[in-house]
Amino acid sequence: xxxxITDLRKxxxxxxxxxxVSFNVKRNEIVGLLGPNGAGKTTIINMVLGILEPxxxxxxxxxxxxxxxxxxxxxxxxxxAVYAPLPGNLTVYQNLRFFGLLYGVCDLDERIAAVLQQFxxxxxxxxxxxxxxxxxxxxxxxxKAMLNQPHLLLLDEPTASLDPATAxxxxxxxxxxxxxxxxxxxxTSHNMAEVEKVCDRVLFLSHGRILLEGNPKTxxxxxxxxxxxxxxxxxxxxxxxxxGNGT
Amino acid sequence: MIHLRPIAAILLRQYYLMRGSxxxxxxxxxxxxxxxxxxxxxxxxxxAITTSGPNFIPMLLGAVLFWDFFTRVMYGVTTTFLEDxxxxxxxxxFATPLxxxxxxxxxxxxxxxxxxxxxxxxLILATAAFGLSFFGYGLMLIPYLLVLFLFxxxxxxxxxxxxxxxxxxAEWFVWPIPAFLSPFAAxxxxxxxxxxxxxxxxxxxxxxxxxxxxxxxxxxxxxxxAMLLWAASLAILYILLTSWLFTxxxxxxxxxxxxxxxxxxxxx
Numbered sequence: 001x002x003x004x005i006t007d008l009r010k011x012x013x014x015x016x017x018x019x020x021v022s023f024n025v026k027r028n029e030i031v032g033l034l035g036p037n038g039a040g041k042t043t044i045i046n047m048v049l050g051i052l053e054p055x056x057x058x059x060x061x062x063x064x065x066x067x068x069x070x071x072x073x074x075x076x077x078x079x080x081a082v083y084a085p086l087p088g089n090l091t092v093y094q095n096l097r098f099f100g101l102l103y104g105v106c107d108l109d110e111r112i113a114a115v116l117q118q119f120x121x122x123x124x125x126x127x128x129x130x131x132x133x134x135x136x137x138x139x140x141x142x143x144k145a146m147l148n149q150p151h152l153l154l155l156d157e158p159t160a161s162l163d164p165a166t167a168x169x170x171x172x173x174x175x176x177x178x179x180x181x182x183x184x185x186x187x188t189s190h191n192m193a194e195v196e197k198v199c200d201r202v203l204f205l206s207h208g209r210i211l212l213e214g215n216p217k218t219x220x221x222x223x224x225x226x227x228x229x230x231x232x233x234x235x236x237x238x239x240x241x242x243x244g245n246g247t
Numbered sequence: 248m249i250h251l252r253p254i255a256a257i258l259l260r261q262y263y264l265m266r267g268s269x270x271x272x273x274x275x276x277x278x279x280x281x282x283x284x285x286x287x288x289x290x291x292x293x294x295a296i297t298t299s300g301p302n303f304i305p306m307l308l309g310a311v312l313f314w315d316f317f318t319r320v321m322y323g324v325t326t327t328f329l330e331d332x333x334x335x336x337x338x339x340x341f342a343t344p345l346x347x348x349x350x351x352x353x354x355x356x357x358x359x360x361x362x363x364x365x366x367x368x369x370l371i372l373a374t375a376a377f378g379l380s381f382f383g384y385g386l387m388l389i390p391y392l393l394v395l396f397l398f399x400x401x402x403x404x405x406x407x408x409x410x411x412x413x414x415x416x417a418e419w420f421v422w423p424i425p426a427f428l429s430p431f432a433a434x435x436x437x438x439x440x441x442x443x444x445x446x447x448x449x450x451x452x453x454x455x456x457x458x459x460x461x462x463x464x465x466x467x468x469x470x471x472x473a474m475l476l477w478a479a480s481l482a483i484l485y486i487l488l489t490s491w492l493f494t495x496x497x498x499x500x501x502x503x504x505x506x507x508x509x510x511x512x513x514x515x
Contacts, residue, residue, distance in 0.1 A: 012504075046507045049342040053502045071250075071344040079342060087334035094263045101256035102343040144339075 001060075002027050002152045002184030003048065008057035010043050010208075017043045019208035021057075025184040027151065030175070032195040032216060033188045035205030036236035041188045042081075043208075045154050048186070049079055061152055075104060078148055080141035081156035088130020092121055092140050095129055096147060103148035115143040119173065135166040142170065146177055153178065155187045159194060167191075171198055192228040202228075204235045211235055249352070253345045257353025258360070261327050265361075274322075275361050276368035279315040283369055286311040287377035305465055308379050310434050310458060312369050317395040317454060318425040319365040323358025324403025325410075325421055332415050337509045341501075347494050354407070355400055362396070387464060390475045391457050397482035398453040402428075404489040412496045414509075433458050453478040453485075 003025040010018040018040040025031045033041045046052035048059055050070050059066045059073075066073040086095040093112065100108040116122050119139040124132060129140055138158065145153060158174065159167035175198055178185050189195050195202060196216045204212040212219060212235070216228055225231040265271045290303040297303075331340055340350075373379040381388055406421040413420075431445055432454040438446055449455040456478035464470050500506045 042507075043504075046504065051338060051341050051501060051506045052504045053498075071346065074342070074344040081338070084335075084338040086339065087330075087336045089268075089330075089334055090260065090263055094260075098256050098260045098263070099339070099343065101252045101259065102340070102345050104250065104252050104344065 001025065002062055003186065004058075004060040004063075005044070005048070006058045006060075008044065008047060008059065009055045010040075010047065010052065011055040016208045018047070018054075021205075021208070021210055023203055023210065023213070025152070025186055027184050028179065028182040029201065030178060030185040030187055030199050032199035032202035033186055033205065034192075034195060034202055034232060034235075035211075036232075039205040040208040041205055042156055044205075045079065045081075045156050045186065045188065048152075048154060049077070050074055075148070076151040077154070078103070078145040078150040078152075079154035079156065080138075080145040080158055082138070082158070082160045083156070084141070085137050086129045086140055086144060088128060091126050091128050092116070092132075092143070093125045095140065096144060099144050100147050105148050111147055111149075115147055118146070118177070119143045134161045135163070135170075138162060138166075138170060142174065149181055151181075151183060153183050153185045155185060157188055157190065159189065159191065167194070174198070192232055196228050204231070206235050249346075249349060250344075253343070253349045254353045254356065256345075257327065257350065258356055261330070261357045261360075264330060271326075274326075275319070276365045279312075279319060279365050279369045280372055282311050282315050283308070283372045284376070287373065287379075291377065301465070304377055304379055306462065307435060308373055308377055309381070309461065309465075312373055312379070313391065313395055313457065313461070314425070314429065314432070314434050314454070315369060316362060316366050316392065317399045319362040320358050320396050320399025321403040321406065321425060323361040324354045324400055325406045327354045327357040328403075328407040329410070329418060332410060332418070332509070335509070337506050341506050347497055351404065351490060351493065354403070358400065358403060359396075362399070366392075387460070387470050387475075390472075390479065391461065394453050394457050394475060394478045394482055397479065397486060401482060401485035401489045404486065404493050408489065408493040408496045411493070411500060428452060428454075431455065437462060451481070453482040 001024045005024070006022050008018055008021045009016065021040070021044060023031070033044065035041055043052065047054050048061070048066070050066050050073070061073040061077055064073040090098065096112045096115065097108065100111060105111050116125060119142055121136070121139055121143055124136060124140070129137060132140060142158065145155070155174065159170055162170060171194060174185070177183065187195070187199060199216050202214065202216045202219060203210050212223065214222065220226060220228050220231045223231055223234070225234060286308050290307045293303040293307070331337060370381070402424060406424060409420055410417045431448045432452050433441065433449055434454070438449045438455060438459055441449060456474050460470055460474055
């Protein structure tokens with residue numbers, strides 16, 4: 001297992017943002033983390049990244065407990081999120097060099113050249129990230145995310161705010177990388193068509209709990225819905241009814 | 248175990264930022280240079296109108312130079328940290344394997360680089376334009392600068408802890424800290440002229456011992472190394488305390504989720 005989460009909880013006052021979540025992600029597997037706004041997706045990702053302390057439960061990345069061996073756990077992990085762009089006051093190259101050193105990447109020059117080529121960023125090598133378009137910033141973020149050849153990749157809405165053509169290119173690049181490097185990917189998205197295309201397995205979250213889990217292609221019919229989007233809407237509107245029908 | 252590459256990353260990032268931005272380079276020495284010029288002329292004027300008094304150039308201009316050095320050290324630690332605040336980089340930064348100790352070490356080394364440049368510019372200007380000679384202090388110059396450096400580092404870390412705890416708007420608490428401390432630090436006058444309660448505060452400030460010792464030497468008396476040793480011990484204690492405070496506040500930010508959504512609104 002590249003990621004193993006057991007009985008994870010995050011409590012804010014009397015509110016449980018994440019309430020006893022357990023799941024695994026294997027290498028060469030893309031797992032979709034779905035749910036309405038406030039369901040707990042980003043909270044889980046932040047806890048896996050070590051920037052939010054769980055109230056209870058454990059997170060192991062490749063068998064390493066992040067609570068006790070943070071550095072070792074994070075060396076093989078990376079992420080990108082639409083709300084965490086790279087610093088706009090550095091160029092693409094400078095950002096990649098900066099984060100490459102932080103992640104302790106070996107053969108950094110070669111890796112930078114590889115990810116620049118992989119994400120068609122060679123023309124923007126010396127452009128400050130702050131002046132890139134949304135699509136270019138997303139590609140720069142993904143280049144950073146793949147710089148250390150992570151075994152666990154966390155993608156929080158990686159294609160949000162992109163036009164359909166760019167989103168399709170980005171999805172293809174992520175899937176190609178994940179397949180080639182046998183990476184375990186945790187992917188959040190509100191685009192159900194995207195999730196159906198790329199994810200091997202999905203977890204539906206509601207009110208901080210996993211409500212449903214399964215193959216995105218078969219899960220809707222198992223719950224009497226035509227599409228994944230119908231299922232998503234049902235989860236968002238009537239989670240308790242669905243919980244009764246749970247897997 | 249400490250890793251050097253993440254520390255090098257913090258230094259390299261600061262180098263990149265300064266290389267591409269004159270607005271960041273100028274403050275490293277511009278304000279200090281203005282202070283030297285202003286106080287240089289004031290001391291020259293004072294020397295001209297007081298024929299038999301003390302030499303104001305080492306007394307006042309030397310004090311200004313030391314105080315500006317201390318201020319540059321503190322701002323050096325703070326501005327490197329603020330770069331991450333201004334660019335909203337906490338999430339990307341702290342999701343890496345970087346440890347807090349490595350991060351603080353990177354901030355301190357950045358400050359050494361920038362404050363050394365500032366000190367060189369001030370020394371050259373004060374010596375060339377106003378004839379300030381530091382040879383009078385002899386080897387005592389090294390412990391003087393070291394104590395001021397250590398205290399500047401501790402205040403820089405404290406300022407960063409305040410910004411991390413109270414949000415980006417707390418930056419406005421940071422800039423006046425040296426000005427707030429200067430009356431207590433007895434930069435231009437002996438501690439003995441202060442009222443008793445201010446003297447109590449002065450005795451807690453390492454720079455006060457530096458400036459007292461500096462005046463002792465200029466008055467032709469022997470330096471008191473024990474006083475400077477005490478000042479250095481105080482400064483080291485403050486570095487340990489402020490580093491502990493920063494770590495505590497960082498841990499609180501991890502517990503509450505502040506690091507992941509650090510804005511003026513969420514921090515307060």
